[in-house]
Amino acid sequence: MTSADRIRCGWSLGTPQYVAYHDTEWGVPLHDDRALFEFLVLEGAQAGLSWSTILHKRHHYRRAFDGFDPAKVARFDPRRIARLLEDPGIVRNRLKVESAVSNARAFVRVQAEHGSFDRYVWPFVGGAPTQNAHRTPRTVAARTPGSDALSVDLRRRGFSFVGSTICYAFMQAVGMVNDHLVTCARYRALARSTTRGARSPRTAFTSQ
Secondary structure (H helix, E strand, C coil), X not given: CCHHHCCCCHXXXXXXXXXXXXXXXXXXXXXXXXXXXXXXXXXXXXXXXXXXXHHHHHHHHHHHCHHHCHHHHCCCCHHHHHHHCCCCCCCCCHHHHHHXXXXXXHHHHHHHHHCCHHHHHHHHHCCCCXXXXXXXXXXXXXXXXXXXXXXXXXXXXXXXXXXXXXXXXXXXXXXXXXXXXCXXXXXXXXXXXXXXXXXXXXXXXXXX
16 A cells, blocks of 8 residues: 555645654654653644644744754743744744743753653653544544643643643644544554554654
8 A cells, every 4th residue: 555545534634744744753652852842842832823834834943942952942041032033934922932941941840850751741641652542533532631630730840831732732743642543544553553562762753
């Protein structure tokens, strides 16, 4: 079966970029702290916008935010934030930009406490991806008790732009839950890899 012949989740069929993101990233368990921070920033930036907008700007975000190195972003000062707000390559929303910097500082604190953000966040799903079994997009949740709990705890730790809906989108993106439809080829591939106990140290999507 060629890539063009695969059955995919309907939301991924808009552009080649969307297809590539669906086929290579969405729902794949992610354990790399820098890439986890990237998705935390990007999901917060998406609030009120489309994911296609964020995908289009993703390589600009990587440049503007020093490759999403949380330790570096945590040191951004008001002058650096002011430059970001003049950067047309990213979403120039002051609250979102300032949140990315303050979240980097909170992220670094979590790393210091738990050894890594990975060790902190995966216990919210018991350490392994939740395998859902949706047959229609209508049954895919926008939030769950797990995302509610993550949102509450992140806020307690000083994070912002981490409402439950944003947290669930983050959990879907980094593979903490498998929300591909059961008819999608990716659902079966990810379910099999989880059954085998695979723990992929994948990094963020590199296509621009």
